[in-house]
Amino acid sequence: MTPPALICPSCHGELISKATCLYCPPCGKEYPLRDKIPLFAPEMDSFYEGKFTQTHYLYPETVRRFPVLKSFWRLERMLNINARPYRVLNRLSLPSGGEFLDLGCGGGTEQFTRLGKVTGYDISLGSLQMARAVYPEVVQGNVLQLPFADNHFDGVLASHLIGHLPRSEKIIFLKEIIRILKPGGFLILFAETDADHFLFRFARQYPDLYQKDFIRRPGHLGLEFLPDLDMLIQSIGYLPVKRVKLYGFLWAVEHYNHKFSSDYGEQSRFFRGFHSCCRWLASRAFFRETADVLLGIVAPLVLGISSDRQIGEWFLAYQKPEK
DSSP states (O other): OOOTTBBOTTTOOBOEEOSSEEEOTTTOOEEEEETTEEBSSOSOOTTTTTTSOOOBOSSOHHHHHOGGGHHHHHHHHHHOGGGHHHHHHHTSOOOTTEEEEEETOTTOBGGGGGSEEEEEEESOHHHHHHHTTTOSEEEEOOTTSOOBOTTOEEEEEEESOGGGSOHHHHHHHHHHHHHHEEEEEEEEEEEEOOOOSHHHHHHHTSHHHHIIIIIITTTOTTOOOHHHHHHHHHHHTOEEEEEEEEESSOOOHHHHHHHSOGGGGGTOHHHHHHHHHHHHHHTSHHHHHHHHHHHHHHHHHHHHTSOGGGOOEEEEEEEOOOO
8 A cells, every 4th residue: 555645756646556666647657666765766766875874873883782871972962063953943833743754854863753753755766764763654755855745743853954955946946845744734944054253264265175075065055044044945835933043153173174175275274283183083982972062052142242244053943824
């Protein structure tokens, strides 16, 4: 049987399950099944395939093996800068036990399952094969053509996705989400935006490196400042619910390595030393976690005095109107 939420993304017709595919009688299209995962975009995306496969569990393997460490880990999560988005999510009032969609789910996020039943959706089959460890259903496809019925989900989560979409595609993406949300349903974004703090200004002094490290390598083709993004989202019909600053120029230690390649060290003696320090910390778990906790303690103070233009990542919550 086909899950009742799945429809043909092309014509929105009802799908019929066959042994090796899902078939749409109205338009005649067939969507293959691989490892029991429906493939609605079977031509794999070479950029994203296998790129984001890490499954984010509630507890790391060491804590799962030694439950006595759980209390310590919970305390660490209350402070660690990496956990900021999830702490904000926990404070948001969402329908208990509802049905949620994790768009661009990568390898899956176990904490999302505390909200209710979560379906994982991603363009990468490799990511979805990992996400099945935490999500009961996973579906492969393009975020611009969602194969889900109208008014189905209580909430849609999109973590670090919207900054990957050019503005023209954001419009299609947002319209698709509002279509599949129930009246009163929530859109939750961990949204990357453009920023104007001193690290971004330094990076932009070297346009070729900036394009390589901040745009092309992470796939951030749609970074824009928050007011422009917020205006676009509300123009589609969403009602704003919550907006929280997540990150300005303070990030987890590993993120400095991801955002700034060693090539920046050739341009600045300070960045050469800074990059070496971050690389050393990131390679040593105890020191990395300690640094991330200290950064997490300082971050709220820094964010409190930072202007909106200095913030490069936001927690954004919107709601589909009841009528």
